Structure formats: C-alpha cells, structure tokens
Amino acid sequence: MDGNGRWARERGEDRVFGHANGVESVRSAVRAAGELGIDYLTLYAFSTENWSRPRNEINALMELLVESLAGEVAELVRKGVRLCSTGDISALPESCIAALRNVEEQTSDCKGLTLILALSYSGRWELTEAVRRIVQAGIPAEFIDEDTVRKHLSMPDVPDPELLIRTSGEQRLSNFLLWQLAYSELHFTPVMWPDFREDHFKAAILEFRGRERRFGRTGEQIKSPTASPGGEIPKAE
Numbered sequence: 001m002d003g004n005g006r007w008a009r010e011r012g013e014d015r016v017f018g019h020a021n022g023v024e025s026v027r028s029a030v031r032a033a034g035e036l037g038i039d040y041l042t043l044y045a046f047s048t049e050n051w052s053r054p055r056n057e058i059n060a061l062m063e064l065l066v067e068s069l070a071g072e073v074a075e076l077v078r079k080g081v082r083l084c085s086t087g088d089i090s091a092l093p094e095s096c097i098a099a100l101r102n103v104e105e106q107t108s109d110c111k112g113l114t115l116i117l118a119l120s121y122s123g124r125w126e127l128t129e130a131v132r133r134i135v136q137a138g139i140p141a142e143f144i145d146e147d148t149v150r151k152h153l154s155m156p157d158v159p160d161p162e163l164l165i166r167t168s169g170e171q172r173l174s175n176f177l178l179w180q181l182a183y184s185e186l187h188f189t190p191v192m193w194p195d196f197r198e199d200h201f202k203a204a205i206l207e208f209r210g211r212e213r214r215f216g217r218t219g220e221q222i223k224s225p226t227a228s229p230g231g232e233i234p235k236a237e
C-alpha cells in the first residue's frame with residue numbers, strides 16, 4: 001500500500017492525511033477480496049524500515065491502526081473475515097498489540113477471507129527468524145531442505161501469494177515476503193493507495209487471471225500437461 005504521503009502532499013496536506021484516507025482503500029480491498037472469493041489477503045502496513053520515519057508520522061500510523069481495528073472489528077466478524085498479523089509485533093506500542101490481539105481473538109472462528117496485516121515486518125527479518133528457530137530446534141544441516149525453511153517461516157500454513165499488487169508507480173519488493181513471492185505474479189499500478197479502490201482491485205485480479213503461469217515449465221507443457229513428462233504442475237491457490 002504505497003503512495004499515501006505523495007497523495008496528501010499533492011493536495012497540500014500533511015502525509016498523515018494520506019494515511020487516514022488510505023483506510024477506505026483497505027476497506028475496499030477487503031470487500032473486493034471477499035466478493036471475489038479470495039482466501040488470503042496480506043497488507044504490507046508497516047515495514048521494519050518504516051521505523052526510521054519521523055516520530056510523529058509513526059505515532060499517527062499506530063493511532064490509526066488502533067482506531068481502525070476498534071472501528072472495523074464488528075464488520076470483520078459480520079463478513080467472516082479472520083484477522084491475523086505477521087512481523088515483529090513485540091516492537092509495536094502496547095496499545096497496538098492489545099488492539100491486534102483483541103481483533104485476532106474476536107475473528108478467530110471466522111471462515112471467510114484471512115486478512116493478514118504485516119506490521120513491523122520485513123522479508124529479511126522473517127528469514128532471519130526462521131534461521132534462528134531452525135538452529136534453536138537443533139536440526140542438523142543435512143536435514144535442512146526448502147520444506148524445513150518454509151515450516152519455520154512466520155505463517156507456514158498460509159500459501160504463497162499468487163499476485164502482488166504495488167500501488168504508486170514504484171516497482172520494487174521493498175523487503176516484502178521475499179521467500180513467498182518467488183513465483184508470484186507482479187502487478188504495478190501508478191494509482192496512489194488512497195485512490196486505489198474496489199474497481200482497481202478487481203481489474204488487477206481480472207488481468208492476473210488471464211496470465212499464463214509456467215512455474216519454470218514450457219508453454220507447451222502447460223497447455224497439455226499429460227503430453228510431456230515432468231510431474232504435476234503446481235496448482236494455483
């Protein structure tokens with residue numbers, strides 16, 4: 001979710017105004033994901049690197065998080081949205097941790113969309129944590145394979161994203177889900193996050209659905225998987 005600051009500046013407003021307007025875009029994305037039958041939506045809300053922003057902006061973002069969680073919980077429950085979080089949650093202010101835990105608990109039985117908030121998150125942080133846990137578990141080097149690493153990530157049961165959407169014209173991953181994005185499709189749009197609404201989200205999904213995903217195979221293998229050897233083609237989630 002990128003472009004809040006620039007969106008506000010273009011309007012002669014403080015960056016925080018952009019963040020506040022981005023909340024409606026989050027609602028839109030959650031609504032659209034629910035309508036499209038998407039199982040998992042992960043929002044990169046605050047990165048490890050975002051801690052280096054001015055203190056007042058960080059505070060405003062944290063307050064916005066607490067307010068939004070409290071304001072949205074009833075609607076999330078009504079829609080069957082289960083809220084989870086990933087990242088170094090212990091680094092967040094107490095009020096945020098409490099608000100998060102409250103919503104996680106209240107939505108824990110919800111069976112619809114799983115909405116994951118990445119907070120104080122970075123892909124390198126997650127991978128470093130995974131290495132730490134593998135060492136702590138005393139797993140011998142010869143038993144470590146990709147599956148070992150995957151199982152020690154923060155949310156091992158969440159499938160890899162099929163599609164990454166980045167707003168505001170930037171074309172980078174910025175330390176997001178580095179392991180999980182290995183074979184994801186990427187969608188970059190110039191639209192600033194506060195302007196990114198349901199129609200943009202749905203258009204991105206529609207465009208994604210028309211793409212051919214080969215997972216390293218040839219186009220011919222994908223078109224007739226039984227004609228050439230090579231085993232099962234990974235099923236898209």
Ligand code: IPE
Pocket residue numbers: 001002003004005006007045046047050061168193
């Ligand atoms: C994204 O918008 C929101 C957060 C990182 C919380 P930015 O704040 O990065 O907006 P720009 O990139 O400065 O426009």
Ligand code: MG
Pocket residue numbers: 002003004
């Ligand atoms: Mg930005």
